[in-house]
Amino acid sequence: MAVTIKTGLRDDAFAVRRAVFMDEQGYENEFEPLDDDPACIHLTAYLDDVLVGCARVFPEPLEHTLAPGAPHAPASHFEEGIAPDQVFLLGRVAVLAAYRRQGIAAALTCAALDAARAAGARVMKLHAQEYVQALYAHEGFEAIAPVDYEDEGQPHVWMARAL
Numbered sequence: 001m002a003v004t005i006k007t008g009l010r011d012d013a014f015a016v017r018r019a020v021f022m023d024e025q026g027y028e029n030e031f032e033p034l035d036d037d038p039a040c041i042h043l044t045a046y047l048d049d050v051l052v053g054c055a056r057v058f059p060e061p062l063e064h065t066l067a068p069g070a071p072h073a074p075a076s077h078f079e080e081g082i083a084p085d086q087v088f089l090l091g092r093v094a095v096l097a098a099y100r101r102q103g104i105a106a107a108l109t110c111a112a113l114d115a116a117r118a119a120g121a122r123v124m125k126l127h128a129q130e131y132v133q134a135l136y137a138h139e140g141f142e143a144i145a146p147v148d149y150e151d152e153g154q155p156h157v158w159m160a161r162a163l
Helices: 010-024 060-066 104-118 130-138
Strands: 003-007 041-047 050-059 087-095 123-129 148-151 154-162
Touching: 003 104, 010 041, 010 050, 010 087, 041 104, 050 060, 050 104, 060 087, 087 104, 104 123, 104 130, 123 130, 130 154
Parallel strands: 087 123
Antiparallel strands: 003 041, 041 050, 050 087, 123 154, 148 154
């Protein structure tokens, strides 16, 4: 079975996010105006042409202007000497329940890093659910803040890495 990653299929990404974050995990505020900004890159994963996962990346300043209520990422040592528009955020990494533990989230993360790099990113940050912190650590991310409960009361940790 081959995993294929595509970009620009927002509606497919929304279908996965709705299934995982809203239906499965009970989140209420899943979609934001920044999802429609051209600088926001939606990635989707397909396993033998079946939609199985998604992720998104965007420049950090976009969140400050289009999602003012969202928890803002803390600064990290990776950002020293880096312009604000070269710091990107990775988020909404989700894989449908029936397809987990097959490396799809890791493939999405690697593709997201590549997409951000191509868009000019030099640093990537994310606000991971605590239970998947090891996945991101394996991809080179380091915790940059203690666990918090800012995202609808679920334990999350801010992480970052250089690109």
